[in-house]
Each structure stands twice: as C-alpha cells, then as structure tokens.
Amino acid sequence: MNVNPFKTRYAVLYAFALFFIIASALLRITFIYISFGETLLTLASSAIILFKGLVFDFGVVLYFSILYSIYLLVLPQRFNRSGFNKVFSFAMVFLMILFASFSFFAEFTFWREFESRFNFIAVDYLVYTYEVVNNINESYPLPYLISAVAVISLFVLWLFIINKKFQDSFNSNSRFKYRLIHTVVFGLLVTVYILFIDNSWAERGRNRYQNELSKAGIYSFFSAFKNNELNYSQFYALLNDRDAFRIARKLIQEPGAEFTVLPESIKRNIKASGGEQLLPNVIMVVLESFSADFMGQFGNNTQLTPVLDSLADRSILFTNMYATGTRTVRGMEALSLAVPPTPGNSIVRRKNNKQLSTIGSIFRSKGYKTTFFYGGDGYFDNMNQYFGSNGFDIVDRGRKLTVGDNYTASRRTIQDKDVNFENAWGICDQDLYNTVIKDADGKFSKNQPFYDFVMTTSNHRPFTYPEGKVDIPSGSSREGAVKYTDYAIGEFLKLAKTKPWFNNTVFIFVADHCASSAGKNEIDVAKYHIPAMVYNLPRTVPSKLNQVCSQIDLYPTLFSFLNWSYQSNIYGKNILDSNYVQRAWVATYQKLGYMKNDSLVILSPKKKVESVFYDRSTNEQKEIKVSKTLVDEAISYYQTAYYLYSKGGLKE
Incomplete structure (x- = not known):
C-alpha cells in the first residue's frame, strides 16, 4: 500500500x-x-x-x-x-x-x-x-x-x-x-x-x-x-475612553444619583426623594411587532385596538417612545438591560451575557421573584439561556431542559392541557396569559411579590389565532393578528380583575419593536415608534408623557413613580426629571442612531458619521451638519456601552 x-x-x-x-x-x-x-x-x-x-x-x-x-x-x-x-x-x-x-x-x-x-x-x-x-x-x-x-x-x-x-x-x-x-x-x-x-x-x-x-x-x-457582534472600537468613530465616560456620566447624571466607581463605569446609587416606597407586583407584557400606528391613540381610524386605546386613557401613556432596534431580542435587551444597542446582534444572543445587572436584579434586590414567560420554545434566539443565566425562572412551551442548557434557573414547560391554540411560533396570547395568571395565584398564596417578563407571539406571521374571537379570519392578515392581540389583552385584564392580587399589581404593555421594521438597512425613525403604557399604578392619575424617550427609560421612570432607591448600572433615565433632555437610540445591526430633539446622528462602520434633521410631521430626513458636542454625545453612549459589555462592566 x-x-x-x-x-x-x-x-x-x-x-x-x-x-x-x-x-x-x-x-x-x-x-x-x-x-x-x-x-x-x-x-x-x-x-x-x-x-x-x-x-x-x-x-x-x-x-x-x-x-x-x-x-x-x-x-x-x-x-x-x-x-x-x-x-x-x-x-x-x-x-x-x-x-x-x-x-x-x-x-x-x-x-x-x-x-x-x-x-x-x-x-x-x-x-x-x-x-x-x-x-x-x-x-x-x-x-x-x-x-x-x-x-x-x-x-x-x-x-x-x-x-x-x-x-x-x-x-x-x-x-x-x-x-x-x-x-x-x-x-x-x-x-x-x-x-x-x-x-x-x-x-x-x-x-x-x-x-x-x-x-x-x-x-x-x-x-x-x-x-454575534461587531467590534465597535475597530469600525466606529471613537473618543478617548476617559473622555467618552466623562461625557456619558454627565449625560446620565440626575438628582439623587451618586457614582460609586471611577472612572470607566456608570454604576451609581439612585436615591429616592423621600416618602413611602411602593412595592406592587409588576407584569410587563411585551407585544410582538406592535407599531404605535396600529392604535387609535396615534391616529389609526380602523378600530383595531379598542382595548388598548381605552386602556391608554386610564394609564401612564408614553406617547413618544422609540424602540432601540428592529428585532425581538433587541427589544428584550433594551427592556431588561436598559443600555443603548451595540453593533452586531443583541446581547441576548451573545456570549458572556451571564450575571448581568438587569432590571430583574433591581426587582430581586427588593425581594421580588422574577420570571420570564414565553409561549414558544425559549431555546429560540437564546432567550432561555439569557434570562435563565440572569436570575429569571423560565416558563415556556419548549422542550425539556437538556444537558446543553448551561443555566441553573427553574424551568417549567406549559402543558398540553393548558393549550387551546398553537402555531409554529407558540401558543396563543390567551393561553399564555392564563399561564401567567395561574403563576401569579401561586405566588400570591405564598406572599411572594413578583415581576414577570411576558413575551407574546400572536402578532407574528403567519398571523393565526383562535377562530371566532375577532371579526377578521385567522391567518388572513396582520390586521387580524393586531385585533386578536388587543382582544386577548382585554380578556387577560378581565380575569386578572377577579384576583385578590390585582389591586396591588402594575401592568405594563410595551412593544418589542415595530412591524415591518426588520430587514431595513437604513434608519427610518417612524419605524421605531412604539406604544408603551403603565396601567394600575398605585396613587397616580392617568396622564400622557409626551417626552421623546427610549425603551431603556421605561423602568427608571417607573421606579421614580414607586419612589425606589436602588443601585443602577443602566443608561435609562427618569423622563419626569426636570433636567431630562429628550433623546432616543434607534439602530440597525450596523448603523447606530442617536436622536436628540430634531437631530439624528448616525454612526456607521468605517468610522463614518452622518447627521440629519428629522421632521416628525412628514417623516422626512434632511442632511444637516450638527455640533461636535452632539456627535460626541452619540459616540460616548455607544462607545461606553460596548466597552462595558466587552470588559464585563455590565456584570452585577
């Protein structure tokens, strides 16, 4: 041979x-x-x-x-x-x-x-x-x-x-x-x-x-x-790290905040102004692909969302909130970490995303039990690994825990007997809400306060849902899925109101991102405008918050209403602060947008910096030259967020 x-x-x-x-x-x-x-x-x-x-x-x-x-x-x-x-x-x-x-x-x-x-x-x-x-x-x-x-x-x-x-x-x-x-x-x-x-x-x-x-x-x-990431330091416009953190810390500074670590960190203690701290249960429902313009509150006259429109009048309504990205995992990142998006994919899908200082960490510091609910298999998009590695229990419709799952959180599978309708993405919203309510019943019986992160799926292609619930046939259109999503919320709240824990429970309804936004290579600001409302908040009257803000500002604002003191490692701010300056982050995988008032700075690979004037009334963007100060603000936010993630600075 x-x-x-x-x-x-x-x-x-x-x-x-x-x-x-x-x-x-x-x-x-x-x-x-x-x-x-x-x-x-x-x-x-x-x-x-x-x-x-x-x-x-x-x-x-x-x-x-x-x-x-x-x-x-x-x-x-x-x-x-x-x-x-x-x-x-x-x-x-x-x-x-x-x-x-x-x-x-x-x-x-x-x-x-x-x-x-x-x-x-x-x-x-x-x-x-x-x-x-x-x-x-x-x-x-x-x-x-x-x-x-x-x-x-x-x-x-x-x-x-x-x-x-x-x-x-x-x-x-x-x-x-x-x-x-x-x-x-x-x-x-x-x-x-x-x-x-x-x-x-x-x-x-x-x-x-x-x-x-x-x-x-x-x-x-x-x-x-x-x-799943793109090295910011290599491909985007940079400042000296010290200068970037100096600018970022100045921008996120607010009354009652004291930085605890110097200098390349944003960790700080937020001190409430005084008075009683409120500790209600919190259920956040994240609405799949739900654009603001689906709702009558934002000009839609097709009556797709009668429940949410009515609810908006009885809630704290954020009228100018913008999603940070165009995918569910990006919305999850913003709502759980409250950081600007970094280039590449969401931190939810990346390595080294364990034991981070999340919004859930703040709730757990107050004695809450934190749970992630998903109607499909949370293995998809790395959701279970992310939430399970960051202190959340898991309730989903997926396969049983296997050797390859490297997290230690409790996990329960939604059983067949609790499912009335299911498609490729998961169970219908009503079945998911029923699961959430049963779980809340159990925690209430043990005097356990809870914070739930609930991710829906019904407003996702193929737009199928139980027949006979709304007047648009299942699977026929996005409009039918939107209408069913709204209907299911109404049924959810009807059942919740019969529970002894309802009066001490805050309900948040917010979108992960807009519909028809994924796959857009350019930043169309209107495709980031999402609804967000906080319902049943104790000792508050319904109101509209018209400030331009981001998904990452939702919880700092809620914590202000609840009068919480807490340790913060997040970029979001209380938009009710008298010093708050209106701004938002809107990004694709590559392009990183920072919108302040009517100016939009866009950072791109090859260290490219663009700036446009954004006219909200016409949704037009016209090239303009903005100040170096504004460009430096945009760079400092994105550069420091990437620095903290890559260096472990987002850890608890």
Missing part, C-alpha cells in the same frame, strides 16, 4: 488543501499590497502574519474536508472505482472548489470596501439579502463575475484531473485502518480548532491591518456568526 498521502484515496483532498492554502496566501499578499501604507510591516510582523494566516487557513481546510473525509472512511474498497463514487467525488470536490473560489472573490470585494476580513457586517448581509444582492448587481457585472468564478473552479478541477489526483484516489487500495487514522486525525484537529483556536488570537497586535491580514475570511465569518 502506498503511504504517500497524495497517492492514496485522500489524494484529491490533499490537492484541495494545497490549492486552498496557496490561493489564500496569494489573496493575503494582495491585501498587503492594497493596504501597504497602513500595515507598517517589519520582518517580525510579516512572519507573524504569515504564520497565523497559515494556521487559520489550515483550519478552514479542515472544516471543508471533514465531511468528505468521513465519506472516504466509510466507503468500502470495492466501491472505490464505482461510477457512483466517481460522480460523487467529482461533484463534491467541485463544490468545495467553487465555494472556496467564491469566498475569495467575496473577500476581495469586502476588503476593498472595509479593509477587513469578514465580520458581523458580512453576517448582517445575510439578513439584508435583497438590498445586498441589488447593491452588488448595481456595482459589479454580476453575471460575468459568477461565470468567472465557475470557470476558475472548473479550471482548478481540470488541474486536479490532468495531475491524476482523481485517478490516484480511485485506483488506490487504502486499507480501513489507514483511512481511520486519517479521518480520526482530521476530527481531532477540528476539535482542537473548535476548542482552542479562536479568531481573537489574530487580534492581539496593535496594528489593525496586521491583525486582519493574519485572519482567514471564512474562519472570521463563522467567528462573527458565533459571537
């Missing part, structure tokens, strides 16, 4: 590895040429770049090869020369070459625009597929480029053929023991890469360009997908 790996069944696999490593090295040299003036190369740094680059390239080869390696292991020797194996191997290797060639082309265009390897922006492009494909099609002769990639891939395949790599593979007589050793070694090396070779290994130098050149694009892409 020939032990030369290029003459065994694995011949084509090793040929592909050689092709990939050579092509990737040439691409790395091309990037050095393009950005030579910024790399500040020395002999030592060049050696580090090439060595680290080879390590990452080898890792990509392993990931590419593992499945085909397993196939070569299990394929019996008698089938090695079969027609099936020949067709399968040609197709498999061609697809590997095609994917690699396409990734090299994509990396080249990405570097030309961002001078960076793939990062969360590239992951983000998967979310904005329509916009990105159109942009590429307008910027490049896409049919020709795709054809070129296919031709190059066929050419490489032809090189493999004329160099007899396929022939060597098909004619080999590699024993099972030999094949097993090869595949096991591949598997062990892949395990080593998964456990120990993190993309951050390439980010330890002081020169950003050298760090990026050390990486491999595909490796960076999956690292960004896994970590």
Whole structure:
C-alpha cells in the first residue's frame, strides 16, 4: 500500500488543501499590497502574519474536508472505482472548489470596501439579502463575475484531473485502518480548532491591518456568526475612553444619583426623594411587532385596538417612545438591560451575557421573584439561556431542559392541557396569559411579590389565532393578528380583575419593536415608534408623557413613580426629571442612531458619521451638519456601552 498521502484515496483532498492554502496566501499578499501604507510591516510582523494566516487557513481546510473525509472512511474498497463514487467525488470536490473560489472573490470585494476580513457586517448581509444582492448587481457585472468564478473552479478541477489526483484516489487500495487514522486525525484537529483556536488570537497586535491580514475570511465569518457582534472600537468613530465616560456620566447624571466607581463605569446609587416606597407586583407584557400606528391613540381610524386605546386613557401613556432596534431580542435587551444597542446582534444572543445587572436584579434586590414567560420554545434566539443565566425562572412551551442548557434557573414547560391554540411560533396570547395568571395565584398564596417578563407571539406571521374571537379570519392578515392581540389583552385584564392580587399589581404593555421594521438597512425613525403604557399604578392619575424617550427609560421612570432607591448600572433615565433632555437610540445591526430633539446622528462602520434633521410631521430626513458636542454625545453612549459589555462592566 502506498503511504504517500497524495497517492492514496485522500489524494484529491490533499490537492484541495494545497490549492486552498496557496490561493489564500496569494489573496493575503494582495491585501498587503492594497493596504501597504497602513500595515507598517517589519520582518517580525510579516512572519507573524504569515504564520497565523497559515494556521487559520489550515483550519478552514479542515472544516471543508471533514465531511468528505468521513465519506472516504466509510466507503468500502470495492466501491472505490464505482461510477457512483466517481460522480460523487467529482461533484463534491467541485463544490468545495467553487465555494472556496467564491469566498475569495467575496473577500476581495469586502476588503476593498472595509479593509477587513469578514465580520458581523458580512453576517448582517445575510439578513439584508435583497438590498445586498441589488447593491452588488448595481456595482459589479454580476453575471460575468459568477461565470468567472465557475470557470476558475472548473479550471482548478481540470488541474486536479490532468495531475491524476482523481485517478490516484480511485485506483488506490487504502486499507480501513489507514483511512481511520486519517479521518480520526482530521476530527481531532477540528476539535482542537473548535476548542482552542479562536479568531481573537489574530487580534492581539496593535496594528489593525496586521491583525486582519493574519485572519482567514471564512474562519472570521463563522467567528462573527458565533459571537454575534461587531467590534465597535475597530469600525466606529471613537473618543478617548476617559473622555467618552466623562461625557456619558454627565449625560446620565440626575438628582439623587451618586457614582460609586471611577472612572470607566456608570454604576451609581439612585436615591429616592423621600416618602413611602411602593412595592406592587409588576407584569410587563411585551407585544410582538406592535407599531404605535396600529392604535387609535396615534391616529389609526380602523378600530383595531379598542382595548388598548381605552386602556391608554386610564394609564401612564408614553406617547413618544422609540424602540432601540428592529428585532425581538433587541427589544428584550433594551427592556431588561436598559443600555443603548451595540453593533452586531443583541446581547441576548451573545456570549458572556451571564450575571448581568438587569432590571430583574433591581426587582430581586427588593425581594421580588422574577420570571420570564414565553409561549414558544425559549431555546429560540437564546432567550432561555439569557434570562435563565440572569436570575429569571423560565416558563415556556419548549422542550425539556437538556444537558446543553448551561443555566441553573427553574424551568417549567406549559402543558398540553393548558393549550387551546398553537402555531409554529407558540401558543396563543390567551393561553399564555392564563399561564401567567395561574403563576401569579401561586405566588400570591405564598406572599411572594413578583415581576414577570411576558413575551407574546400572536402578532407574528403567519398571523393565526383562535377562530371566532375577532371579526377578521385567522391567518388572513396582520390586521387580524393586531385585533386578536388587543382582544386577548382585554380578556387577560378581565380575569386578572377577579384576583385578590390585582389591586396591588402594575401592568405594563410595551412593544418589542415595530412591524415591518426588520430587514431595513437604513434608519427610518417612524419605524421605531412604539406604544408603551403603565396601567394600575398605585396613587397616580392617568396622564400622557409626551417626552421623546427610549425603551431603556421605561423602568427608571417607573421606579421614580414607586419612589425606589436602588443601585443602577443602566443608561435609562427618569423622563419626569426636570433636567431630562429628550433623546432616543434607534439602530440597525450596523448603523447606530442617536436622536436628540430634531437631530439624528448616525454612526456607521468605517468610522463614518452622518447627521440629519428629522421632521416628525412628514417623516422626512434632511442632511444637516450638527455640533461636535452632539456627535460626541452619540459616540460616548455607544462607545461606553460596548466597552462595558466587552470588559464585563455590565456584570452585577
């Protein structure tokens, strides 16, 4: 038996590895040429770049090869020369070459625009597929480029053929023991890469360009997908960290607040003005995809929300509240952490999101039991892991707790007997509210005050709900789902009013984000305007709070009504404070907006800063130049929020 790996069944696999490593090295040299003036190369740094680059390239080869390696292991020797194996191997290797060639082309265009390897922006492009494909099609002769990639891939395949790599593979007589050793070694090396070779290994130098050149694009892409974030310090406009915190602390300062840590922290003690502290139960209902303009209170004349419109007149109504983002997990982040959004995905879906100083932490410091309710499987979007790792008990409709769930919170599954209607996203809102009420009954019987975070699902495509509840057929339209959402709230409150705990319970109804907002690459401020109301608040009269504010301001304002003193590590403010200045944060995955009065500052990758005047009456945005002070405010908020998350400063 020939032990030369290029003459065994694995011949084509090793040929592909050689092709990939050579092509990737040439691409790395091309990037050095393009950005030579910024790399500040020395002999030592060049050696580090090439060595680290080879390590990452080898890792990509392993990931590419593992499945085909397993196939070569299990394929019996008698089938090695079969027609099936020949067709399968040609197709498999061609697809590997095609994917690699396409990734090299994509990396080249990405570097030309961002001078960076793939990062969360590239992951983000998967979310904005329509916009990105159109942009590429307008910027490049896409049919020709795709054809070129296919031709190059066929050419490489032809090189493999004329160099007899396929022939060597098909004619080999590699024993099972030999094949097993090869595949096991591949598997062990892949395990080593998964456990120990993190993309951050390439980010330890002081020169950003050298760090990026050390990486491999595909490796960076999956690292960004896994970590769900975009490094603010690398891609956005910056201030000195000390200056950023000095500005941010000044902006969040309010009467009765005393900072406890200096200087790169926002931890402070909030002291109430005096008087009795109120300790009602609090149930917050987060309404899925619920825009303010669904309600008659905000100008809708289609009578979709008679319950909420009536409730608004009997509540503390925030008339100008804005969501921080365009997805449920971003709304959860704002309502549980009260921090501005950081680039990339929500902290709910990221690593290192355990034991944070959440709104729930403040409730627990007052003796409350905190619970997260969800009508679907909370495994989705990492919700259970996030809430369970931050002190919340879990009540959801998902699978049972498994070994892979790395949180210790109590978890209960909503049983079939308690479900009357269910779709792909979860049980209907009425069934979820009934679960919340039963849980409240149990806690009340034990004299246990409670804070509930309730996430609904009925106002989500496919817009199905129990028949006969509203006059729009189930599954026919968003309007029907909105109307059912409103109806279910009415039924929820009717039942709650029969309970002995009702009079001492505050109900919050707030949206996670607006409808039809996900997938918008540009910031359309009107698509962030959400309803929020606090109902049944003790010793208060209904009123409208017209200040422009953010989701992150909801709880500081509530705590002011309750006259609470507490330790704060949040950015939100009491909007009733006489020194409050109207502002809000509105962001996509990449673009970070800071709106103050009628000015909107937008921070983007490549350290780009834009500013516009926002006319609320027409929803028009016109480019203007704003003061450096306002730009610095925007930067300080986002920069410090990212700093605190990445450095562990948001921990309890």
